[in-house]
Amino acid sequence: MEQRPRLGMILFYVVLGIFLLVALRGLYPSETSIEVPYTKFLDDFNNIIDIVIYDNGKVVYITGDNPRRSLETYFPSQTLITQTFQDQLDQLARRGVNITFERGGDSLFWVNLLGTIIPLAIIVFIWFFAMRSLSGRNSQAFTFTKSPAKKYTSSDKKVTFKDVAGVDEAQQELADVVSFLKDPSIFRDTGARMPKGILLVGPPGTGKTLLARSVAGEAEVPFFFISGSDFVELFVGVGAARVRDLFAQAKTSAPAIVFIDEIDAVGRHRGAGLGGGHDEREQTLNQILVEMDGFDAKTGVIVIAATNRPDILDKALLRPGRFDKKISVDPPDLNGRAAILKIHMRGKPIDPDVDVQLLARRTPGFVGADLENLINEAAILSARKKKKMIGMFELEEAIDRVLAGPAKKSRIISDKEKKILAYHELGHAVVGLVLPNAFPVHKVTIIPRGTSTLGFTESLPLEDRYLITKSELLDNMAQALGGRAAEDLVFGEITTGASSDLERASAMARSMVTQFGMSERLGPIAWGKEEEEVFLGRELTRMKNYSEEIASEIDAEVKKIVLTSYEKAKRVLSDQRKKLDEAAEFLLQKETITGRELADILGLDSGNFYKDDFEEVDVVTGPKIEGGKIMGKPELGNA
Ligand SMILES: Nc1ncnc2c1ncn2[C@@H]1O[C@H](COP(=O)(O)OP(=O)(O)OP(=O)(O)O)[C@@H](O)[C@H]1O
Numbered sequence: 001m002e003q004r005p006r007l008g009m010i011l012f013y014v015v016l017g018i019f020l021l022v023a024l025r026g027l028y029p030s031e032t033s034i035e036v037p038y039t040k041f042l043d044d045f046n047n048i049i050d051i052v053i054y055d056n057g058k059v060v061y062i063t064g065d066n067p068r069r070s071l072e073t074y075f076p077s078q079t080l081i082t083q084t085f086q087d088q089l090d091q092l093a094r095r096g097v098n099i100t101f102e103r104g105g106d107s108l109f110w111v112n113l114l115g116t117i118i119p120l121a122i123i124v125f126i127w128f129f130a131m132r133s134l135s136g137r138n139s140q141a142f143t144f145t146k147s148p149a150k151k152y153t154s155s156d157k158k159v160t161f162k163d164v165a166g167v168d169e170a171q172q173e174l175a176d177v178v179s180f181l182k183d184p185s186i187f188r189d190t191g192a193r194m195p196k197g198i199l200l201v202g203p204p205g206t207g208k209t210l211l212a213r214s215v216a217g218e219a220e221v222p223f224f225f226i227s228g229s230d231f232v233e234l235f236v237g238v239g240a241a242r243v244r245d246l247f248a249q250a251k252t253s254a255p256a257i258v259f260i261d262e263i264d265a266v267g268r269h270r271g272a273g274l275g276g277g278h279d280e281r282e283q284t285l286n287q288i289l290v291e292m293d294g295f296d297a298k299t300g301v302i303v304i305a306a307t308n309r310p311d312i313l314d315k316a317l318l319r320p321g322r323f324d325k326k327i328s329v330d331p332p333d334l335n336g337r338a339a340i341l342k343i344h345m346r347g348k349p350i351d352p353d354v355d356v357q358l359l360a361r362r363t364p365g366f367v368g369a370d371l372e373n374l375i376n377e378a379a380i381l382s383a384r385k386k387k388k389m390i391g392m393f394e395l396e397e398a399i400d401r402v403l404a405g406p407a408k409k410s411r412i413i414s415d416k417e418k419k420i421l422a423y424h425e426l427g428h429a430v431v432g433l434v435l436p437n438a439f440p441v442h443k444v445t446i447i448p449r450g451t452s453t454l455g456f457t458e459s460l461p462l463e464d465r466y467l468i469t470k471s472e473l474l475d476n477m478a479q480a481l482g483g484r485a486a487e488d489l490v491f492g493e494i495t496t497g498a499s500s501d502l503e504r505a506s507a508m509a510r511s512m513v514t515q516f517g518m519s520e521r522l523g524p525i526a527w528g529k530e531e532e533e534v535f536l537g538r539e540l541t542r543m544k545n546y547s548e549e550i551a552s553e554i555d556a557e558v559k560k561i562v563l564t565s566y567e568k569a570k571r572v573l574s575d576q577r578k579k580l581d582e583a584a585e586f587l588l589q590k591e592t593i594t595g596r597e598l599a600d601i602l603g604l605d606s607g608n609f610y611k612d613d614f615e616e617v618d619v620v621t622g623p624k625i626e627g628g629k630i631m632g633k634p635e636l637g638n639a
């Protein structure tokens with residue numbers, strides 16, 4: 001980012017240099033000859049070694065005295081056809097002088113002119129183009145200082161709180177802002193101070209922009225939008241000028257909302273970042289601070305900024321009177337996702353049989369933008385099939401695509417591999433169905449998807465629960481190991497396909513021992529401290545604060561837990577050995593089997609499959625426990 005203005009300047013000067021050079025060259029063309037009087041021509045006559053005669057009377061010649069300089073003179077064009085002139089030419093020819101006849105002596109002028117204009121035009125074009133692409137905006141190549149803020153006024157399609165869901169807490173906080181913008185006097189009477197700046201913090205796609213727009217829509221005030229990366233411009237000082245312009249615009253139409261997306265692009269704490277080059281960014285940032293200090297609550301301008309890197313923001317931005325209110329915009333929970341899906345289904349032809357709750361359950365970790373995209377994908381799939389309505393099949397297919405890539409029907413898997421795959425996936429599913437505390441099984445498929453997934457069993461994690469018991473953890477671990485257990489049991493041999501299952505089970509066991517204090521031997525002690533680097537790829541790092549002795553005890557406990565779960569999985573499967581073959585036959589034929597169908601084959605009416613009985617649960621907002629972390633993803637063990 002910082003390199004941009006530098007690069008722009010260098011490019012600009014290089015282009016300017018070339019431009020001047022060519023322009024000068026065009027004015028004094030080196031190839032052009034010097035005009036001399038006719039008498040000089042007569043003087044030189046005996047010395048001429050090369051001559052060009054144009055039909056309009058122009059003559060260009062070179063003498064032996066100075067062969068590098070061509071001279072030119074003019075005859076009245078009639079002279080060219082006189083006998084005397086012909087005689088003179090004869091004389092020259094006899095001396096072996098090179099004589100050429102040409103048309104239209106003026107062409108040289110045009111050649112010169114074109115020679116100047118064409119490169120000029122090319123350069124202007126390149127310059128223009130460079131500006132355009134460097135400034136990242138099409139129409140504003142030359143209006144650097146004018147703010148490119150887009151203004152959405154109430155005439156545009158209005159976004160209101162009804163268009164946003166799953167971010168209830170943030171919405172509640174913003175409701176105050178709306179009432180303030182609608183009627184500032186209420187707040188003035190109680191002496192309450194409205195924040196000038198609000199910082200929306202959250203991962204991409206959670207609806208920060210949408211929220212800011214909905215505040216403007218609810219309050220029916222103009223909305224000025226700009227992105228922090230727009231400020232990073234070609235010339236030093238341009239960003240600051242833009243900020244000034246933006247705020248001037250907002251103040252004249254106050255009450256108004258100024259929204260700065262990606263504020264981290266300019267608001268990074270000073271001195272950070274690579275390769276210096278902070279002058280431009282710093283100036284822009286300073287200007288934002290100056291503007292925010294320069295108006296008070298009476299002005300009626302509220303600045304909302306969004307970022308997903310609050311940790312790198314300059315402290316100056318967060319001081320009182322600036323962005324002193326922080327609102328976090330988190331990824332939606334189960335009910336939030338259902339509500340967002342409903343919003344984006346509005347006005348689309350959705351099959352009445354669609355189970356929104358199931359879709360929400362299948363999409364943990366999806367943010368608003370993903371859910372919107374999901375519905376769009378399903379709409380495309382339906383259109384491709386020329387269906388009139390978007391059905392559950394397309395919506396589920398769209399989820400599978402996002403989770404594991406599009407189905408690869410063409411991928412050829414040998415029958416033997418397919419059989420192993422079927423038993424492996426059924427191993428997961430059967431264990432999940434039989435053990436009462438595993439996550440409900442939704443479906444099993446052996447349709448290969450993406451590049452690495454050969455098949456998967458999907459269980460739906462219980463997100464509306466905030467505590468997970470030890471027995472649930474153990475049953476889920478057994479389920480994770482079910483694939484491997486089935487391979488072992490049925491084929492007496494194991495494949496490489498279970499590696500991620502093993503990884504998952506081991507990680508669960510380790511968390512149980514070190515994090516949740518669930519090992520009897522090691523007691524209710526947190527071994528090591530887990531640190532989640534905020535927004536840095538969510539890497540979990542464990543700080544070791546225990547002895548080597550404890551470390552080996554932890555390892556022994558982890559091993560014990562995993563092995564016990566594995567034995568449990570194997571026991572369940574050998575009890576169901578006969579039914580397992582029946583289910584495998586079904587799966588090999590149909591490639592997909594639902595939890596309910598599998599329960600029917602196993603004769604487990606009360607089996608642990610996904611039942612549609614979660615509909616419209618009340619959200620109990622409680623603290624999220626750590627355990628949610630490892631439970632957050634659906635079972636997606638590849639073969
Ligand atoms: N909470 C939500 N409710 C409804 N729709 C949402 C929600 N969140 C996102 N969307 C949909 O996703 C689109 C993109 O979201 P938006 O641009 O507001 O996210 P953002 O948090 O600003 O992302 P970024 O940080 O990438 O700018 C929205 O236009 C909207 O259609």
Ligand SMILES: [Zn+2]
Nearest residue numbers: 483501637638
């Ligand atoms: Zn597996």
